[in-house]
Amino acid sequence: MYTAVGAIVVFVVLFLANAIKIVREYERGVIFRLGRLVGAKGPGIFLIIPIVDKMVKVSLRTVTLDVPPQEVITKDNVSTQVNAVLFFRVLDPSAAVVQVQNFMEATRQIAMTTLRSVLGGFELDQVLGERETINMQLQQIVDEQTDPWGIKVKNMEIKDVKLPSDMQRAIARQAEAERDRRAKVINAEGELQAATKLGEAASIIERNPAALQLRYLQTLNDISAENASTIVFPVPIELFEWLSRMKKD
Numbered sequence: 001m002y003t004a005v006g007a008i009v010v011f012v013v014l015f016l017a018n019a020i021k022i023v024r025e026y027e028r029g030v031i032f033r034l035g036r037l038v039g040a041k042g043p044g045i046f047l048i049i050p051i052v053d054k055m056v057k058v059s060l061r062t063v064t065l066d067v068p069p070q071e072v073i074t075k076d077n078v079s080t081q082v083n084a085v086l087f088f089r090v091l092d093p094s095a096a097v098v099q100v101q102n103f104m105e106a107t108r109q110i111a112m113t114t115l116r117s118v119l120g121g122f123e124l125d126q127v128l129g130e131r132e133t134i135n136m137q138l139q140q141i142v143d144e145q146t147d148p149w150g151i152k153v154k155n156m157e158i159k160d161v162k163l164p165s166d167m168q169r170a171i172a173r174q175a176e177a178e179r180d181r182r183a184k185v186i187n188a189e190g191e192l193q194a195a196t197k198l199g200e201a202a203s204i205i206e207r208n209p210a211a212l213q214l215r216y217l218q219t220l221n222d223i224s225a226e227n228a229s230t231i232v233f234p235v236p237i238e239l240f241e242w243l244s245r246m247k248k249d
Contacts, residue, residue: 018050028093058093081162092150
C-alpha cells in the first residue's frame with residue numbers, strides 16, 4: 001500500500017514538474033498540443049499537459065545581430081568589403097516559430113543578401129557619404145521580408161567599409177587635390193577683393209587730390225619712425241617747369 005502511495009506521489013510530483021511552466025517578462029511560451037499550434041502564453045506561471053503539450057520559448061527583447069563582411073561591387077565597379085549590424089525584435093512569437101525554421105539565421109541571411117544587392121546600386125562616393133539614406137533603405141527592405149515571420153527590424157546600419165589599398169591612395173590623392181583647389185580659390189578671392197578695394201581707393205584719390213598729399217605725408221611719417229633711415233624727398237615736376245620759365249624771362 002505504501003509503495004502504491006509513494007508511486008502516486010512521485011507521479012504527481014513529476015507531473016507537476018513538467019506541467020508547471022514559468023516564463024519571464026521578456027519571454028513567451030509557444031504551445032503545441034499534439035503537433036497543433038495552441039498559441040503563445042506568458043509571462044508568469046501557467047500549466048501545460050505533459051507529453052501532450054510541447055513548449056518553445058521565444059525572447060521578445062531586441063536582438064543585436066552582426067552581419068559579417070560581404071564582398072560588394074559598387075555601381076562604379078569598385079570592390080569593397082562591407083559589414084553591418086542589425087537590430088530587430090520578435091513581435092509575433094507564434095509566427096517566428098511556425099513560419100520559419102530558424103528565424104535568427106534566416107534574418108541574418110536576408111540581411112547579408114540585402115546588403116550586397118542594395119550597395120551594388122550605389123557608387124563608392126555615395127556609399128561613403130550617404131550612409132543614412134542607405135541605412136534607411138536597408139532597414140525597409142529587410143523589415144518587409146521578415147514581416148511574415150513576426151519580426152520587426154528597428155534599424156540596420158553599415159559599420160565599416162574596407163577599400164583596397166590602391167583605392168585608398170587614389171582617394172587620398174583626390175582629397176589632397178581638392179584641398180589645393182580650395183586654397184587656390186580662396187587665395188584668388190582674396191586677391192580679387194584686395195584689387196577691388198585698391199580700385200575704390202584710387203577712385204577716391206583721383207576725385208580728391210588732397211587725399212594723395214595726405215597719404216604722401218603719412219608715408220613720410222611712417223618712414224621717419226624707423227632708425228637709420230634715409231629719406232629722399234621727390235621734387236615735383238611743376239617746380240622744374242617754373243624754374244625753366246623764370247630763366248627764359
